[in-house]
Amino acid sequence: MMDWLLDQAERYRAMIRTGPFFQSLTAAERPSDLKWTHQLLHQSREFTQALCLRYSMCQDKRYQGIFAEHAVEEADHPDQLITWMVKHGFLDGPEAAVQPATPETVNNLAFCCRAALRESPDVQVVALNVLSEGVALDFYTAVMPVLTKLEILSGRYWKVHREVDAHHLQMGLDRCGEVSPSSPQGQHYQRVLHHSASLYHQMLSSWVGVFVEPLASLRNETAPRLARGTHIELPANATPIVTPIDALAPVVAAAAAPLATVVDPPSSPTTKPVASC
Numbered sequence: 001m002m003d004w005l006l007d008q009a010e011r012y013r014a015m016i017r018t019g020p021f022f023q024s025l026t027a028a029e030r031p032s033d034l035k036w037t038h039q040l041l042h043q044s045r046e047f048t049q050a051l052c053l054r055y056s057m058c059q060d061k062r063y064q065g066i067f068a069e070h071a072v073e074e075a076d077h078p079d080q081l082i083t084w085m086v087k088h089g090f091l092d093g094p095e096a097a098v099q100p101a102t103p104e105t106v107n108n109l110a111f112c113c114r115a116a117l118r119e120s121p122d123v124q125v126v127a128l129n130v131l132s133e134g135v136a137l138d139f140y141t142a143v144m145p146v147l148t149k150l151e152i153l154s155g156r157y158w159k160v161h162r163e164v165d166a167h168h169l170q171m172g173l174d175r176c177g178e179v180s181p182s183s184p185q186g187q188h189y190q191r192v193l194h195h196s197a198s199l200y201h202q203m204l205s206s207w208v209g210v211f212v213e214p215l216a217s218l219r220n221e222t223a224p225r226l227a228r229g230t231h232i233e234l235p236a237n238a239t240p241i242v243t244p245i246d247a248l249a250p251v252v253a254a255a256a257a258p259l260a261t262v263v264d265p266p267s268s269p270t271t272k273p274v275a276s277c
Contacts, residue, residue, distance in 0.1 A: 002173065004181050005189060008218055009130050009169075012197035013138055015215050021204035022138075025146050034146075036207035037090045038099040043203070045078045046109040047132070054116035054124055063121040066172045070129070073164060080157035088152045104206035108199040119192075125172035126189050131196040133169035136161060139204070190219040 016022070021036075028034060051074055055067040085091040091098070101109075115127040140161040147153035179186045198214035205212040 002176065002179060005126070005130060005173075005179075005193070006170075008181075008190065009134050009193055009197075011218055012131070012193060012215060013134050016135060016197065016201045016204065017138055017142070019201055019205055019212060020208050020210040022142055024208045025142055028146050028150065031088055031090075031150055031152055034090075034150075037085055039102060039105050039203075039207045041078065041081055041085065041098055042101040042105055043109065044081050047112055048074045048078055050109070050112040050116045050128065053113065054128065057117065058121060060121045062175045063125075063172055066175065067121075067124075070168060070171055073168070077157060077160070080155060080160070084155045084157050087154065102203070102206040104199070104202040108203040111196065111199050115192075121172070122176040122185075123188065123192055125176060126192050127196050129169055129171050130173065131193055131200070133165050133171075135197075135200045135204075137165035137169060140165065187219070194219055 048071075051067070051071040055064070055071045058064050058067050082091065082094055086093060086096075112128060112132065115124050119127065140158060144153060144158055144162065147158065179189065181187075181190065194215065194217045201215050202212055
């Protein structure tokens, strides 16, 4: 199993644990201080949907069983969370309106859904298991003592995460084989880790009203970088590419001109419905 990948994911998680969300937990003195529960419901619903989508789209038999198991084990978590929220006054009822998701929450969930749709199964494991479930483990580990202090730790939702997230974060990793961190695929894994970690950091911070920049990258690039001030010698017959400023005038004029008409977008082709889990 790729220990270097798990190690790098843990280092990103450590950065997230020093962020505004985790720092704010100690200040909670009453249930009403946990204003982020509605955001958690958005995340729980749509992350679960991404897992179901991942399984329904997977054509690789090596991963199908693992993806199915993960989706099934998460399937009833949103309903469990709603039950807890109703019981403790965070929702007026199971069908009550939920506060809008923050833009950062939408961005994170869009990334998860895109990974399920567009990435290869091994990359999905990196994004939706190694990093996502690792952050979830840290989240529930930090939140549950606060809920205990506030005397609102009840139901199945919270306790089940303590039992399964450590297992979920490694699911499928053994199917990925041994990938070197310096290989092209290893570099891609590292880019996915960084992107995913930054989105989780920004999402959780937005839950307590704080905007943060993306995390610093831990990626080790194999390509050498030129030192500042390095002079590059061009071949004697090299012709520099220069665009005369006059040649750009038509482009600038076209961009500045108002649109004369609004063209309706073409209708979307009929697509085959994706089976739900």
